[in-house]
Amino acid sequence: MSETTPASGAAEAATEPFRYSSTLAADIESRWQDVWEKEGTFNAPNPVGPLSDPAAGEVSAKPHSFIMDMFPYPSGAGLHVGHPLGYIATDVYARYQRMNGHNVLHTLGYDAFGLPAEQHAVATGEHPRISTEAAIANMRSQLRRLGLGHDSRRSISTIDPEYYRWTQWIFLQIFNSWYDAEAATARPIPELVAQFESGERATPDGRGWSELSGAEREEVLGEYRLAYSKEVPVNWCPGLGTVLANEEVTADGRSERGNFPVFKSKLRQWMMRITAYGDRLIADLDPLDWPEAIKLQQRNWIGRSEGARVDFPVADGSAITVFTTRPDTLFGATYMVLAPEHELVDSIVPAAWPADVPAEWTGGAGTPAEAVAAYRAVAASKSDVERQVEAKVKTGVFTGAYATNPVSGESVPVFIADYVLMGYGTGAIMAVPAHDHRDFAFARAFALPIRCVVEPTDGRDQDASAWDDAFDTYDSVIVNSANSGVSLDGLSVTDAKARITAWLTERGIGEGTVNFRLRDWLFSRQRYWGEPFPIVYDEDGVMHALPDSMLPVEVPEVEDYSPHTYDPYDAASSPKTPLSRNEAWVNVELDLGDGVRSYRRETNTMPNWAGSCWYELRYIDPVNAERVVDPANEQYWLGPTETKPVGGVDLYVGGAEHAVLHLLYARFWHKVLHDLGHVSSVEPFHKLFNQGMITADVYRDERGFPVPAAEIEERDGGYFWQGEAVKREAGKMGKSLKNAVAPDTICEEYGADTLRLYEMAMGPLDVSRPWDTRAVVGSYRFLQRLWRNVVSEATGELVVTDEPADEPTLRALHKAIDGIRADMSGLRFNTAVAKAIELNNYLVKRGSTPRAVAEQLVLLVAPLAPHIAEELWRKLGHDESLVYADYPVADPVYVVDESVTCVVQIKGKVKARLEVAPSISDTELEALALADPAVIAAVGDAPIRKVIARAPKLVNIVTG
RNA sequence: GCCCCGGUAGCCCAGCGGUAGAGGCAGUGGUCUCAAACACCAUCCAGCGUGGGUUCGAAUCCCACCCGGGGUACCA
Known part of the structure; x- marks a missing residue:
């Protein structure tokens, strides 16, 4: 112990030994944290399995809430006061729900694989597991000080082999499934194999299933598996030494993490067929209780658009297939554009330029092939940033080829241009310059014809030659669109779409289709610190999934953890996996059913998202060694109910930055597990709430x-x-x-209850607000006054009185209860705190506190400031913790005031006030107001035109 | 460019058709103290971003614009 006790503290202790000081708060807080831990206060019993509790009674009969925070990454830097905002909010709500009789599942685990630990390892040589586990331990102790009521038995970590064993298991479930589009569900691969064997489903080349080799069969199945390995164009980031998912690349072509340039590269990588679920991922947003902004972002990211595929025949007998959302404008298609990388380009390019080609179409090249090659070279050398900057200026080059517009029969020139993207639709478009802004700009740049086929409604002429821009609307009728077989003239856009789509379908040159912006999810990374794939390759290179019995495939030891990174601008480099450095691990002898043979392991690792795609399930059944989650427990915590039609956790709180990535991936995995019968819920998260940021x-x-x-x-x-x-x-x-402020600092100076209260009182949970250390003292003073209303600072004895509460006090109390309950249920903790302070201030002014009122107030405050509440509850004579005490219920009799002030306005200006009963009727009130002397005086002899009475608070008299 | 969210006292924020203010911070004055800190008591402070409209009545509803924050960006 130090001899140098701070003087002020000593003086304070001498004069007011039982004042609610930071010392006393620290004592109270650590004592109650110990009690909660020792007694397992926050352990939530499961219906079945190791976490069930016979003493808890019939658990499934109790109402229940599953309340979750977004998985934190355990940062080595420690927490600042912004981090726990959401954790405090969920804890307050969880405690509130417990006091409403709910069985509450609330815990916090750690998303602990990831790049920072790897970088730390590279810098220090310390194994990622060591630094990560130290960071977790540090974070746990920082959070423990805040008094968060977590069920510690359920606090999983993604880096535990017992956890990632099931991450790998889920991967295998997905790998061993295919999507049956007709039945709109995932099904096990053996059911697909059975279809091939029986001939019900034909193989791509028509041969019988038995005639295919093992490798050939695997290739066919790879076209169906929901997790597949394929050579695809991917985002290669040399600076990070890994490939990235589309979602991890920013709009300007850089890595979200590290801000390194990203290049397109064709590599064999693991993919997840999330596109199969595009429709369901959009449709199932509707029943979810999520912020509309987040739903919108998901809808935009998935980008479902209805339209048609249309074939444009080319001279050599082949056809260019385009996707369009506006088949109604087909008659206005005057040229075509292919993405520069489009595979058809090489085959349609003629040997020489056709006659009469305008000079600006050729790019100055001698032959079409040269022009194409030159343009491709320029396009490839441009970074995405440059392309974006130059987006206003349309560039491109003529391929020398013509296609035929299938409805007008006209010959239309085919261009390549980088404003058409290979990754969307078919990588080819029909250009309708009159009604598309991009096509219009291109047509003007290359002097291409512009034909108006949608009647302008803004007064412009049908002759497009003088137009400044395209006329783009759905709210008009079609013109100039007829051939011998079909006419769209006079039809609305919607009707014309239907008519032309039917016509195209009949003739086999097109069909209605739905296109998605969403791409399949790139699922492999070239990292050390991630989940290995449970996949091996035999000597013929044929892929084999490991059986469940061989899980987990543990992260092997290697000499060097660092990713192979390159010069950030070295686009020609290619990834190498750190796991491949351990040859002894890579080459294994296994018996996969046909005797012991040699295999090579897959050396990619899973992306950081894998572990967070399903953790809500493991929270439910963290120690189940037999199953990913017991169906009875999953059904209990997540199953669909009347208020949650597609199931899911009751409340999920986290930052809006995960609007697309994590939330989309987790929904996808959950749906696959649902289809395969492992979970009853259709969606993982029923209610989502985005907390704001604490700025400084x-x-x-x-x-x-x-x-x-x-x-x-x-x-x-x-x-x-x-x-x-x-x-x-x-x-x-x-x-x-x-400008970081550590929660520990605030805890030391004021206590955790003050910190909790302050963070909740600062403002609405979903809004960002600035931290102000000076203002924290306000919450501290409130707790001091609360303490003083119950306990003597001089003696530590109770100062509450045993008198019954008088009516005004009861009214103050029950109005507070009523308001705080509503605020708590609506996550409006800032106003709940204000109402508690208001009641407390009332009691201060009153001079004494009746015991019954003190007890109710302590219970009201308990979710927000649990330590001081427990201490006061104990002092008030209760032996049991208040964690499961009933939250106060308002008596409606006392919620309304005995009398209210009614204002009387004359033409909207306040002229008089009346004290009236809350139950007064409009007519009574009107009579009362008109009889009031002040009103009579104010009205004078002006005629009364109208009287508006809104009992009991207002009368407005409109005069002359 | 487009889409969200927000502009109320010096500051953080309540109020979301009916008296502009619930709560907190800061300021000012006082009590306590030898003095100070803490604590306590009292008190000052805005007409609701701007301009229109709807209404008996608008901070609240509608329209346009300004400012701040976030998202998204050639998706055919």
């Missing part, structure tokens, strides 16, 4: 460098650091901006 002031010196925010002095309306004037701005909280 950033102070910058003259050079613009951040200076430590904690050392800023404020005077004369300015800010100074070490005597020099600095500028203040708003920013994120973090180490790099030198």
Whole structure:
């Protein structure tokens, strides 16, 4: 112990030994945290299995809530006060639900695979597991201080072999499934094989299934598997040394993590066939209780659009297939564009330019082949950033080939241009310059004909030669669109689409179709610190899935954890996997059913998202060694109910940055597991709530460098650091901006209850707001006043009185209960805190606190400030923890005021006030108002035109 | 460019058709103290981003614009 006890603390302790000081708060908090831990207070019993509890009674009969935070990555840097905002909110809500009789599942695990640990390993040589586990331990202790009511038995970590064993198992489930589009469900691969064997389903080349070799069969099945390995164009990021999913690449062609350039490269990689679920991922958003903004982002990302595929015949007998959402404008298609990489380009390019080719179409090249090659070279050399900057200027080159517009019979030139993307639709478009802005710009640049086929409704002429831009609308009728077989003239856009699609279908030159923006999910990474794939290759290179009995495939030891990174701009480099460095691990002898043979292991690892795609399931049954989750437990916690038609966790709180990535992947996996019969719920997360960010002031010196925010002095309306004037701005909280505030600091100075209360009181949970350390004291003072209303600071004895509460006090109490209940249920903790403070302030003014009121107030505050509440509850004579006590219920009799103030307005201006009963009728009130002397005086002899009475609060008299 | 979210007291925020203010911070004055800190008591402060409209009545509903934050970006 130190001899140098701070003087102020000693003085305080001497005069007010039982004041609610930071010392006392620390004592109370650590004691109750120990009690909760020792007694397993927050352990939620399961209906069946090792986590069931016979003493808990009939669990399945109890109402229940599954409340979740988004999985944190355990950062080695420790937490700042912004991190636990969501955790505190879910804890408050979870505690509230427990006090409403719910069996509450609330825990927190760790998403612990990932790049930072690997980078730390590269820098220090420390094994990622060591640093990650240390970071988890550190985070656990930081969070424990906050008094979060987590069921620690369920706190899984993705890097535990017992956990990732099931991640690998789920991968195998997906690998061993195919999507039956007719039945709209995933089915096991053996059912597909049976179809091939029986001939019910034909093989691609028509041979019998038995005639195919093992490798050939595997290739066929690979076209169906929901997880498959294929050579595909991928996002290769040399700076990170790995490939990335589309979702991990920013709009300007850089890696979301690290901000390195990303290049397109064709590589053999693992993919997940998430596109098979496009329709269901959109449709099932509807029943979810999610913020509309997030639903919208998911819908946009999936990008479902209805349209048609149309074939345009080319001279050599082949056809270019385009996808269009506007088949109604087919008669206006005056040229075509293929993506530069389109595979048909080489075969349609003629040896020489046709006659009369305008000079600007050829790019100055002597032959079409040269023009194409030159344009491709330029396009490939351009980064996505450059392409984006130049997006306004349309570039392209004529291929020398013509196709035939199938409805007008016209010959239309075929171009390549980089405004058409290989990755969307068919990589080819029919260009309708009159009604598409991009096509219009291109047509103008290359002097291509523009034909109006949708009647302009903005007054412009049908002659497009003078137009400034395309006329793009759904709200008009079709013109100039008839041939001998079909006419669209006069039809609405919608009717014309239907008519032309039917006509195309009849003739076999097109069909209605649905196209998605969503691509299949690139699922492999060239990293060390991730889940290995449970896949091996035999000597013939044929892929084999490992049986469940061989799981988990543990992350092997290697000499060097670092990814093979390259110069960030070295597009020609290709990835190497760190796992391949351990030859002894890669080459294995296994018996997969036909004797011991040699195999090579798959050396890619799974992406960081894998572990977080299904953790809600493992929270339910964390120690189940037999199954991923027991169906009875899954049904209980996640199963569909009347209020949750597709099931899912009751509340999921986290940042909006996961709007697409994590939430889309997790939904996809959940649906596959549902289809295969492993879970009853259709969706993983019923209600989603995005918490806002806690921002903080950033102070910058003259050079613009951040200076430590904690050392800023404020005077004369300015800010100074070490005597020099600095500028203040708003920013994120973090180490790099030198403005991080650690929760530990606040806990030391005020206690965890104060921190919790302050974070909840700062503002609405879904809004970002600035941290203000100076303001924390307000929450501290509230707790001090609460303490003082119940306990003497001098003696520590109770000061509550045994008198019954008087009516005004009961009204204050029950109005608070009523309001706080509504606020808690709606996650409006800021206003709940204000109402608790209001009631407490009322009791301070009253001078004494009746015991019954004190008890109710303590229970009201318990979810927000659980430690002080437990302590006061104990002092009030209760032996049991209040975690499972009943939350106060308002008596409606006392929720309304005895009398209310009614304002009387004359033409909207307040002229008089009346004290009236809340139950007064409109007519009574009107009579009362008109009889009021002040009103009579104000009205004077002006005629009364109208009287609006809104009992009991308002009368408005409209005069002359 | 398009799509969200937000602009109410010096600051953070309640109020979301009916008296502009629930709560907190800061400021000011006071009590306590030898003095200070803490604590306590009291008190000052805005007409609701701007401009229109609807209404008996608008911070609240509608339209346009400005400012701040976020998302998205040639998706045929």
